[in-house]
Structure formats: C-alpha cells, structure tokens
Amino acid sequence: MTSDSEDPNDDVQYHLEVGEDDVADSVLLPGNPERVEKVVDYWDDHDIVAEHREYRTATGNHDGTPISVTSTGIGGPSAAIALEELARVGADSFIRVGSCGAIQEEASIGDLVITTGAVRQEGTSKEYVREDYPASADHRIVSALVAAAEELGYDYHLGVTCSTDSFYAGQSRPGFEDFEASGSDERIAALQEAGVLNFEMEAATILTLANLYGLRAGAVCTVYANRVTGEFRTEGERKAAKCASLAVSYLAEMDAAVEEADADGWHAGLSIDR
Incomplete structure (x- = not known):
C-alpha cells in the first residue's frame, strides 16, 4: 500500500501532471521539451495536455492511431x-526519440540509429535491478521502427547503443579545460571494438524499466555527431520523430494482426497491409 507521502496526488501524476485520460497507449519520449512541437507536426491532430518542469505532454492521432509524446529532459x-x-496512467509502449553521437564510421550525420539493446553505462537502471540484467528493446517496436524507416526511405543502422550519465566524461569527451576522465580512451575503444553504434543518455533506463514492468520500449535517434570522422551537424533533426510516429501506426496494425491470428506474438508469418 502506498502512503499519502509517497503518492501526493490522487488525480494527476506528481511530476508530469497527467491523468488517466490524458495519454494514449503509445508514447514517444524526446528529451527536449521544444521537440514536442516538432514531433506533433506529423500528426493528424493534437492537444497539449500537460506542462510541468521538463515534462511537456501532447496527445493526438497519427494516421488515425492514438499517440502521445512526453519530453523527459536529459538523462x-x-x-x-x-x-x-x-x-501509472495506462501507457504501455514507449519509443525514445532523440539525437546521438555515433562511434562507428558508417553511421553518417543524419542517419538513424534504431536500438536493439543498450549498454547500461548509466546509474539509474542500476537502482532498479542488478547490473547484468539486459536493457533490450522490444522486438515488435524494433520491427515497427525498421518498417517505418524503410517506408520513409531513411538510412538507418540497427544495433547496440551505449547510454551514459555524462555528455562529456561519460562519452569520452574532454571536460572543462580539457579534463579527461581516467580510462576515457580505453572505454570508447572497447565499445567500438564491441560494435556499439552510438552514445546517448536515456535508452538504457527506458528499456530496462519497460522490461521490468512488462511494458514495451524501443529507441530511435538521429546521428548529429560522428566521433570517428569528427563531424557535428544538427542535420535530419525531424527524422527520428517522423519515423517513430509512423512506427506507432505500424505497431497498432501489428498488434491487430497478432490478435486476429490468435498468435502469442509478432512473427514473420504475419502480414499487415498499409
């Protein structure tokens, strides 16, 4: 039983200020609140349902499918x-939508990275579960994101992401006055050798919590920086949002196909028509 001191609001959530009728089953999760308006540009309609701190939430429809977006802030x-x-208000499917730094040369500026799993180089998920618990993306969401990227004609890369708590030291960047964290060069080299595609700051937490709670989650990020080539450009900013929005519509059709076939899960033998 939750005491009043731990759950101070009966009708709305304490930080997000959303209630049970405010959000759809599927929610996109950008970091920056300013990205919310860019996400909803691709929807049929939307309403801003809550704004509090770093959290801005909008709900509407994309291609006739109910959808929400909530900014998470950084980390x-x-x-x-x-x-x-x-x-707690009923959402069950989550897609992290953001930007990232690639650490493999082939992931060019403006490409998408669709995460299949994440290295938990952050601290939040460790407060929930042991460190060797995998941060894996839901296979149905990954499939929906790939289908959306293919339909949109976007270049994308599928693989493992590394989530960090620090944009600078944690991602092997120099800090103030060229401060360099101990083992910085070795850490990024080890990740590159392991085939890890990119750095960002939220995916591992989102994927881990979703798995623990029996929910679904995935992540898609646009590459802004490539650490191998030394390039940095905010190019293709809206690609991840457009891909994730379309993926939610695909996801709804995939869920309907699974239900119609009375299958235990999504598989290659099922088809959807768009």
Whole structure:
C-alpha cells in the first residue's frame, strides 16, 4: 500500500501532471521539451495536455492511431520518472526519440540509429535491478521502427547503443579545460571494438524499466555527431520523430494482426497491409 507521502496526488501524476485520460497507449519520449512541437507536426491532430518542469505532454492521432509524446529532459533519472508516471496512467509502449553521437564510421550525420539493446553505462537502471540484467528493446517496436524507416526511405543502422550519465566524461569527451576522465580512451575503444553504434543518455533506463514492468520500449535517434570522422551537424533533426510516429501506426496494425491470428506474438508469418 502506498502512503499519502509517497503518492501526493490522487488525480494527476506528481511530476508530469497527467491523468488517466490524458495519454494514449503509445508514447514517444524526446528529451527536449521544444521537440514536442516538432514531433506533433506529423500528426493528424493534437492537444497539449500537460506542462510541468521538463515534462511537456501532447496527445493526438497519427494516421488515425492514438499517440502521445512526453519530453523527459536529459538523462536517466528524469526519463525514469516519465516512464513511471506514464505507466501509472495506462501507457504501455514507449519509443525514445532523440539525437546521438555515433562511434562507428558508417553511421553518417543524419542517419538513424534504431536500438536493439543498450549498454547500461548509466546509474539509474542500476537502482532498479542488478547490473547484468539486459536493457533490450522490444522486438515488435524494433520491427515497427525498421518498417517505418524503410517506408520513409531513411538510412538507418540497427544495433547496440551505449547510454551514459555524462555528455562529456561519460562519452569520452574532454571536460572543462580539457579534463579527461581516467580510462576515457580505453572505454570508447572497447565499445567500438564491441560494435556499439552510438552514445546517448536515456535508452538504457527506458528499456530496462519497460522490461521490468512488462511494458514495451524501443529507441530511435538521429546521428548529429560522428566521433570517428569528427563531424557535428544538427542535420535530419525531424527524422527520428517522423519515423517513430509512423512506427506507432505500424505497431497498432501489428498488434491487430497478432490478435486476429490468435498468435502469442509478432512473427514473420504475419502480414499487415498499409
């Protein structure tokens, strides 16, 4: 039983200020609140349903499918709060939508990275479960994101992401006055050798919590920086949002196909028509 001191609001969530009728089953999770308006540009309609701190939430329809978006702010701690409170009002599917830094040469500026799993180089998920628990993306959401990227004609890369708590030291960048964290060069080299595609700051927390709670989650990010080539450009900013929005519509059709076939899960033998 939750005491009043731990759950101070009866009708709305404490941080997000959303209630049970405010969000759809599927929610996109950008970091920056300013990205919310860019996400909803691709929808049929939307309403801003809540704004509090770093959390801005809008709900509407994309291609006739109910959809919501909530900004999480930067990093695992605030992303965990968003997922916790969205789940408490009924959301069950989450797609992290953002930008990232690639650490493999082939992931060019403006490409998408669709995450299949994440290295938990952050601290938030470790407060929930042992460190060797995998941060894996839901296979149905990954499939929906791939289908959306293919339909849109976007270049994308499928693989493992590394989530960090620090944009600078944690991602092997120099800090103030060229401060360099101990083992920085070795850490990024080890990740590259392991085939890890990119750095970002929220996916591991979102994926871990979703798995723990029996929910579904995935992540798609646009590459802004490539650490191998030394390039940085905010190019293709809206690609991840457009891909994720379309993926939610695909996801709804996939769910309907699974239900119609009375299958235990999505598989290659099922088909959807668009």
